[in-house]
Amino acid sequence: MSGLTQQDLNVLGHYARTGNRELYWNYLARHEDSDGYGRLALGVVRNDNAPGRVANIYADARAREDGRNLRESDWERFGVDLINQDLRRRQMHFNDNRPDLALNLPARDVQRSHDVAFHNARIDPDAWTPRALLEAARNGRGEREVEHIWKNMLDNGYFGGPRLGNTIGSIASNMSLWEGGAYTGRLFAARGLATGAHATTDPNTIGGPPLTFSYNERDRSWTQISSGGMVPHVSEVTNPRMLDDLNDARRTRLHRQELRDDFHPADPNRNRPIMSSPWVVADAGAADRPGQSAVALAAARPGELTAAQCAIHDQCRDGVQRLAAGYGPEGEANLSARLARLAGDQGFRQVDAVLTGGGNAFIVEGHPADPANRNAHVGLREGLETPARDSLQAMAAQGAQSREDAAPQQEQQRTAARAMV
Structure with missing residues (x-):
């Protein structure tokens, strides 16, 4: 029978005790027979995909209704409590000789883990996104319907497209018109707020x-x-x-x-990258995602760039990545290169910040809040669509022209130096 082993539980126990949420869920997500719950949870931990952002915003909104305005460290403590509750239920199934259920918890156990964690945080357990729907299904059609809905929620096939349709169908089948309308309204309100949310992986952009x-x-x-x-x-x-x-x-x-x-x-995953969050149709802020595009910045960068130009480009790239706007690898590479070219055109010595607004992308030299800073902008669409190679080749031409312009002056300096010997 496939499932968790005692060693699996030992590793998970270590992560739960040390409060390592990301590696806890990563361990489950990497298991060959995982049902997908671990990977879905990673999106919540990092807030880096649509389901994760919706879950976090939905829970925070419910907490605020209860008068609980939690800071990020409070939610982190909640998340640590949740993995400990989760581990207890996995251990119980393992002790009952059901390693398969220890690996892939039934929906009632996942819900119970959330119920206890929310209770401990003094928040209504309906703050867990699917709870209202699962409870309606349990009260109407029973546990089999609950499991059916839960399995659909874990299915990321076709980039999560069928999941949305299945969830809406389940709401219509298991909730009254009034309950379903209120629940759907909450979900779509959270989805609207999630559109511009940043991942919580960057400590310098909140x-x-x-x-x-x-x-x-x-x-x-x-x-x-x-x-x-x-x-x-x-x-x-x-x-x-x-x-x-x-x-x-x-x-x-x-x-x-x-x-x-x-x-x-x-x-066994210590030498492997941490599992990415599942990408879904709702994340399609741009056409690309890791694996969707073969474009790499390294392949586009000509060797003729000067050290100063490379430094400017790296500053632009870092600024674009901090936006965490879901432009995809190609979009980020294009925008970074186009902004670096803009910096060269405008004679910037460095780029301290990258901002967006009003359909434009801005580069700033100096503190963004300083009225005396320098800034320049390019249309955001132009920046995203101009191939990185074109911008970098234009930068290389800038560098070559600068070297050509500097050559006569350097030769004069060398001639003067020889005359002094």
């Missing part, structure tokens, strides 16, 4: 359009970027309470970053 917060490591300041208008409004954060919340989130993310490499010695 929030998401239309309101993003960026941390400057040089002066340890936070900048607020509002992209609601034609031009982003940038200001330094000075509110003590807001600064406390932002620093709390940053500390939490830095701690998670440290844990990502803390593999158990018996974890």
Whole structure:
């Protein structure tokens, strides 16, 4: 019988005790007979795909209704409690000689784990996204219908497209018109807010359009970027309470970053990349995703770029990646190169920030909140669609022209130096 072994439980127990949520779910996601729950949970931990963002926003909204305004560290503690509750149920099935159920928990056990964790956090357990639907199905058609709905929710075939249709069908079949309408409204409200949310993997970028917060490591300041208008409004954060919340989130993310490499010695995945979150149709902010495009920036970069141009490009690339806007590998490569070319055209010495707003992408030299900074912009669509190779070749031409212009002056300097000998 396939399923979890005692060694599997030992490794999972280590991750649960140390609060390593990402490696806990990664271990389950990597198991060859996994039902997909572990991988789905990774999207919640990292907030880096549509299902994960919807789950987090849905839970936070319910908590706020209950008067519980949790900070990122509070949600991290909730997540750690959840993996401990999850592990207990897996251990129970293993002790009952059901290693298969220990690996792939029945829906009632997954729900019970969430119920206990939400209760411990003093939040209504309906904050778990599928709970209202599963309870309606349990009260109407029984546990078999609950398992059927749960299996559909775990199915990421065809990029999650059928899952959406199946979920809507299940709502119609198991909930009254009023209940189904209210539940669907909550889901779509969360989905709307999730569109611009950033992943929680970057400690220096928090929030998401239309309101993003960026941390400057040089002066340890936070900048607020509002992209609601034609031009982003940038200001330094000075509110003590807001600064406390932002620093709390940053500390939490830095701690998670440290844990990502803390593999158990018996974890067979320690030399493998951590499993990516499932990509779904709702994540299609751009046409590309890792594996969808063969374009790589390294292949596009000509060798003629100067060291200064390479540094500018790397700064633009880092700024684009901090946007976490779901442009895909090709879109990010194109935009990074186009902004680097813009920086060269405008004579920028460095790029300290990349912002978007009003359909444009901006580069900033200096602190974004400093009125004296330099900035320039290019149309966002142009930046995303201009091939990286074209922009980099134009940059190479800039570098060649600069070297050509500098050659006569350098020769004059060498001639003068020889005359002095």
